[in-house]
Amino acid sequence: MKNSQEIRLESIESSHMLKKRFNPTRKKFKPMDKVNQSANNGKKLIVIGFVSIAILFLIYGRYQDPELLTPSAIDSIQRIAHWFYVVLIVSFGAIAFGMYRYHKEKVEINGKDLSTIIAVITWNSRSRKIFVITFIGYGIFFSLVSGTLVYQPEVNFAVHYGATIPSGFVAPCCDGPGYMPKIIIYLTEHVGLQVIPINLVLQVTVSYLVGLNTAIAVSAFAISKKERGMSTIGALIGLFIACPTCAGSFLSIFIGTASGIALSIALTQMQTLFIAISIPVLFVTPYIMAKKLRNSDGSCKVNPGK
Numbered sequence: 001m002k003n004s005q006e007i008r009l010e011s012i013e014s015s016h017m018l019k020k021r022f023n024p025t026r027k028k029f030k031p032m033d034k035v036n037q038s039a040n041n042g043k044k045l046i047v048i049g050f051v052s053i054a055i056l057f058l059i060y061g062r063y064q065d066p067e068l069l070t071p072s073a074i075d076s077i078q079r080i081a082h083w084f085y086v087v088l089i090v091s092f093g094a095i096a097f098g099m100y101r102y103h104k105e106k107v108e109i110n111g112k113d114l115s116t117i118i119a120v121i122t123w124n125s126r127s128r129k130i131f132v133i134t135f136i137g138y139g140i141f142f143s144l145v146s147g148t149l150v151y152q153p154e155v156n157f158a159v160h161y162g163a164t165i166p167s168g169f170v171a172p173c174c175d176g177p178g179y180m181p182k183i184i185i186y187l188t189e190h191v192g193l194q195v196i197p198i199n200l201v202l203q204v205t206v207s208y209l210v211g212l213n214t215a216i217a218v219s220a221f222a223i224s225k226k227e228r229g230m231s232t233i234g235a236l237i238g239l240f241i242a243c244p245t246c247a248g249s250f251l252s253i254f255i256g257t258a259s260g261i262a263l264s265i266a267l268t269q270m271q272t273l274f275i276a277i278s279i280p281v282l283f284v285t286p287y288i289m290a291k292k293l294r295n296s297d298g299s300c301k302v303n304p305g306k
Helices: 004-022 032-061 074-109 114-121 125-146 197-221 225-242 244-255 257-269 271-292
Strands: 149-151 167-171 182-186 191-195
Touching (some): 032 074, 074 167, 074 197, 125 149, 191 197, 197 271
Antiparallel strands (some): 149 191
């Protein structure tokens, strides 16, 4: 026979076991192999998205021969142009979802590599707000200087082009790979949109990188002013992609108007070079800043929850 003290101890142990089993506030942790697999799946989605966009540009480039634009083929090419943007949007979606998964899993792994430091720095609500504001603001600015958002007060679209206001259409032909099909939208008599595929990809890519740089720079500013300056340089070079004339005007402040004009002409002819330079600079800068935000033991100086 069990005495009362033994029975009481057994009941206490049983209650503790039930609390551990059914405690709803207890944290559940993913197995590390599942976390790593999810991060790898995120990277795969990113790669698949960008590869799909590159293949899409190459395939559609085959339909840019004016001789193919016959009355019998125009309807088929027009349908292909519409599907072009459907696939492009799906590819953007795959990239965005892949980056979200990769970012989230990096925070959960909480490793000591630079990619994890970048993920932790930008995971808090303040950094996300800064990223969203910068992404949208720079995207709008990019639209203005790249000609995506068109404002021509001296031109009346209804009078000069015979356009119906509002209206829009997809122009399927003819230009180089990445420049077709265009989406033309007339919003008012003087305001419209001209969406060029390569400009759209550059706009999203550069705006994302500028937003990421800015979000990290705000955290790094408290530690060092140098990182913020490097982010600004990256953003200015990103601006050169869309507006070489702006680059010339900016540099003319320092080297004189005549030289600035001459330089802006040279920059226009070397636009591809600025595209090649700006994106790697904007991509590398977060890793440079992340080094300054890493403790000696490899952990991040910034609390992801703040």
